[in-house]
Amino acid sequence: MTSLFDRAALAALLLACLGLAVLNWLHDHPGSNPWAPLVLTERPGWATARKLDALRADAGTCRAFLQHSGLADNPLPPQGEGACRREDRRTVLLAEAQLSPQRAEATCAVEAGLAWWLRHGVQSRAEAIYGSPVVELEHLGTVNCRRIGGGDTGAWSEHATGNGIDIAAFVLANGRRIEVRRDWKGGGRDAAFLHAVRDHACGAFSTVLSPDYNAAHADHLHLDQMRRPASWSVCR
Ligand SMILES: [Zn+2]
Structure with missing residues (x-):
């Protein structure tokens, strides 16, 4: 007959095995492990959104993401005054595509969002739809010391701090150029690509505004990393 001691030892052994199995599983699925630092190669899991949100909240966490991911870290000294003070300022250099114009300054969270979006959204869709990766992201700018809408009152734009x-457009390795203004509407593959990458950007940025939002965004996708309570995001 099994003693109470034997049953307790067996239960402890089973618990230890279960614990090891959980630890192994978390090790193999870092996207579902809230304690594992975020790296670019991580397959997204249920913890990924929270980890991406943590990058927006803390520049140090964001820099750690760049380092763990083997991405270049190009910080610049702070600049600007008041609402346009830019403490977190850097040259954005992406591994998987070139920005055009090339020299762009932004926050770490924007750089990290672009890297994540390219790796997990843009390139797979470009390969699936065109069989060719994106090599250039054409943009209309990052830093602009202004309020939303450009008036004298109201909230400051995230562009004020380079966030x-x-x-405006995507250029593929095969030379094809897909432009937001020209190609957003219609039933073709260019529109399908643009809508798909807009949708994916909603997981990498806290604000995504497309031509679907209003006429002011007819020619570009506005992507920003505004900090909002409880990971709340805007995707339109
Ligand atoms: Zn914008």
Whole structure:
């Protein structure tokens, strides 16, 4: 007859095995492990959105993401005054595509969002639809010391601190160019590509505004990393 001691030992052994199995599983699925630092190669899991949100909240966490992911870290000294003070300022250099114009300054969260979006959204859709990766992202700018809408009152734009970027077109390795203004509407593959990458950007940025939102965004996708309570995001 099994003693109470034997049953307790067996239960402890089973618990230890279960614990090891859980640890192994978390090790193999970092996207579902909230304690594993985010890296670019991570397959997205249920913890990924929270980890991406943490990059927006803390520049140090964001820089750690660049380092763990083997991405270049090109910080610049702070610049600007008041609402346009840019403490987190860097040259954006992407591994998988070139920005055009090339020299763009933005926050770490914008750089990280672009890297994540390219790796997990843009390139797979470009390969699936065209069989060719994106090599250039044409943009309309990152930093602009202004309020939303450009008036004298109201909230400051995320562009005021370089925490946003306006993407106007995508150039593929095969030379094809897909432009937001020209190709957004219609039932072709260019429109399908643009809508798909807009939708995916909603997971990498906290604000995504497309031509579907209003006429002011007819020629670009506005992507920014505004910090909002409880990971709340805007995707339109
Ligand atoms: Zn914008």
